[in-house]
Amino acid sequence: MSALSRRAFLGTSAAAGAGLMIGFYLPAQALAEAEAAFSPNAYLTIAPDGKITIVVARSEMGQGVRTSLPMILAEELEADWKQITIEQAGASTLFGDQTTGGSASVRTTWDPMRKAGAQAREMLISAAAQAWAVKPETCKAANSFVVHSTSGRKLSYGALAAKAGKLPVPDTPQLKTSGFKIVGKPLTRLDTPSKVNGSAIYGLDFRVPGMKYAVLARCPIVGGKVSAVDDSAAKSSPGVSFVGKIGASAVAVVADSTWNAIKARRALKVTWDEGANKDLNSAVIFDALRNADESKAVKFFTAGGVSKATGQKIEASYQLPFMAHAPMEPGNCVAHFRGTECEIWAPTQVPQDCRDTVAPLVGLKPEQVKVNITLLGGGFGRRLEHDYAVEAALVSKAINAPVQVVWTREDDMRNSMYRPVSLHKLSASLDASGWPVELTHRIIGPSINGQKGSPPVNGVDGDFPDEASFVYPIPNVSLESVTTETPVPLGWMRSVYALQMGFASESFIDELAAAAKKDPLQYRLHLLAKDQDIKYFDTTWRTSRMRGVLQLAAEKADWSKPLPAGRYRGIACFGCFSSYAADVVEISMEKDGPRVHRVVAAIDCGRVVNPNILEQQIQGGVIFALTNALRAQITIDKGRVVQGNFDDYQPIRMNEAPKVEAHFVPSAEPPSGAGEPCVPPLAPALCNAMYAATKKRVRALPILS
């Protein structure tokens, strides 16, 4: 921290009169902005009454960040967990990138939040030592008190707050390496009580005095435009106050209630200029993948010299459809444009992107747009988009009043940004013992980041480094990408390319094991037998950790013991977001397809911050993945998305949900991703179980198509 920021710090503390503040998230925004360049630790306030407020700068979408992130800080602070309250940060410049995605919340805030807590702890200890005229080394912090070891004197954090606020902030406070008291404990979530009594406020629940409700008629065909509008009936519909074009491809209907807006939209007559994509359909889209120009394949990971290999050649192709996130809370956003500023309340995973995208569209600068984050009723990547915020801001500006834009379920299903389709061509050569000496995995499909205008990384989609791994150290490996184009809007959906890559890769490994007439677990363990580091972009994968999750899942699933008649199982593993995961799936085959009875899931995501929340993520990831595997499919006909609601896009319900046993590998490695890594192994493990049952391979998802 520089002298300038140091003075700023003192000034802030004095002005606030509220004891110790590290960061300045709250009262002095300008000061805080100046501070941000010197220290990222804008996370903590301790009030004189002992109340500890920890700022959460990521979005709570069910993954537990409003509990797990404060735990990280509270651990280093030596805080009494019962005194912790949290505050949700909106879009800010104090916290770096606030995107909630990429299974990154814990792994990227682990260091700054630990540092923020440790800084405060050292300052509180110094303050107490000064008060007692003793050496700081003779004092220690525990449970929101500083205690003098020899005399037993103690002072509470609240009592020390004002004094500690006048001390210099240490740049490199000492961090714990052992003795964790909060991190690692299965603490219950701080947000649970509000989520069982109806008081939790999601985006759709947010209200501003004088707020109107809007729904939009959007062109059902990508790239289409509004050609003509007959709004006479809509305008005379009850409660309607405004009907008007928003952008080139939508018409907004504003009313005094959500229902009146929905009803008026039904009365609206829009003629669409359907544009170039009006004849697009799913068959054309998959043909384009099959006919892609593969001479443009980019090799994004290689080992050895692939073409040299000889031996038994095995080839297989796999295919995945578009999928929709379909979070339970449909899209929505509240905006209030007030001439020289615009305030937004959004259930968003990208508050800063919302701010920066909205600003120029309503004629403001980013600093004139304030984005508040509500609770998210599910995200799964759908809320990495900013479309809802843009619409709300534009409608608010058009009507000069606060407005909530509401998407119906059909709006969400048909105007989303979908997990991309992909086609995977895999080939391998086996030696005389059945072990692969060469393997090629070519993914053919459109690029999410490419479609959104982000440049490729090493010639491939910038998501591949986190999601398109291959952890088996086969002598010759080539991972290749052929990027195609599609007009269908693409988005990042939970585990993103890892779902596609994992399905193809782990189905194929199973095919190799079958060709070699070896047990699928033992086959994988053999390939991973040697301890080895695999450098992959900026990740180093370790064979030992992948072995660890396979062995843990297999052991807990009693892999070596026979199953009852009619039961079958499959196994798969995959690494993404720097974590390792494996599933053993146990099924029976029924008339209408597989029935999944039991899933034993194991993950190695480094140090576990909260095992209770990790269990939720594993169980939830498996159920999410089961929907993907069995039924999730968005199809296109006449340029339009066919599916509309939960009747033709059916998430797994309780009567289909297997028992999910969640296990993790104890680890002192830094935390890595948790929310997404538990998704990819499920589909291949399930399809491998189906092969065990039927001796037929499932090479295209969804299984029930």
Place this chain on the structure above:
Amino acid sequence: MFSGFPKTMPTFSLKVNGIAKSVDVQPDTPLLWVLRDTLQLTGTKFGCGAGLCGACSVHVDGALTRSCTLPVSQAAGKNIKTIEGLGANGLHALQKAWIAEDVPQCGYCQSGQIMAAASLLAKTPHPSDAEINEYMSANICRCGTYERIKRAIHRAANAGGAQ
């Protein structure tokens, strides 16, 4: 040209969580939007608008009801119970069990899940796993909290349940 609002709007009387309310809304307005937009009881959620997901579940004269497809005209004069009024004295046994099992993830569907579970326990105080599966499969949770929901229902049932 905007032709203006209707001169008069019908008035409907409802009893919501024991309190008499009268609302001036169009008769075809689903109860869901009356609760959320008119009465500001936002604990009842909009999920599908088509009776497919159960997020909007409330009790109407004691019967589990999808408020997103029930016109307010058909709810008039009836006793409506929402998540905000489920517990007669503080939290209902199910809400306590939900907390004890730490069920919610995003939490958006949980109001509907709890209202459905309350209806189940009122009919079947000690449901089996199979009975829970059958009854609760009308509700969707995208976060995949089904296992903990089941545990919480058993816990509430064992705690004597239906209040």
